[in-house]
């Protein structure tokens with residue numbers, strides 16, 4: 688069965704633990720709130736339906752699209768050059784990957800299929816975008832980067848634990864593996880920029 692239940696369970700565990708050394712408390716709190724929000728709002732995922740390749744492609748595309756939207760908000764609102772540079776990287780990298788995803792699904796004659804996971808990601812991102820729109824200056828920068836750290840951890844975990852193992856088509860699987868590497872790099876980059884914020 689390929690569902691996201693273990694993925695949510697790992698987030699729950701993460702939320703229950705004390706912050707690791709060097710992890711700012713704000714990130715730990717955000718982690719807990721994100722985990723709780725996902726657990727509460729994604730009851731549909733608990734049904735455990737096996738993901739199909741069209742659904743997996745849609746989730747991967749949506750995850751990239753949402754990070755682009757968040758980055759564009761940061762490019763508009765942030766005044767910090769490091770935060771802006773990070774956001775510009777997100778736009779560049781996710782647009783490139785999503786172009787590859789579109790090219791692959793066209794080649795495979797597959798239509799990406801909307802599903803509970805991609806809808807849940809979109810709903811959560813919309814809430815976060817609204818929250819961030821109330822902030823400015825360093826408060827915005829901290830909240831944006833903290834969310835980026837958590838978001839990339841979520842997508843990293845989903846890719847490694849569920850999406851890549853569930854993908855049947857070899858080319859889709861290879862693309863997802865490349866996405867995973869990129870996502871891991873983004874998460875580390877977000878942590879680095881967050882740590883440098885004053």
Ligand SMILES: [Fe+2]
Nearest residue numbers: 754777870873
């Ligand atoms: Fe990213």
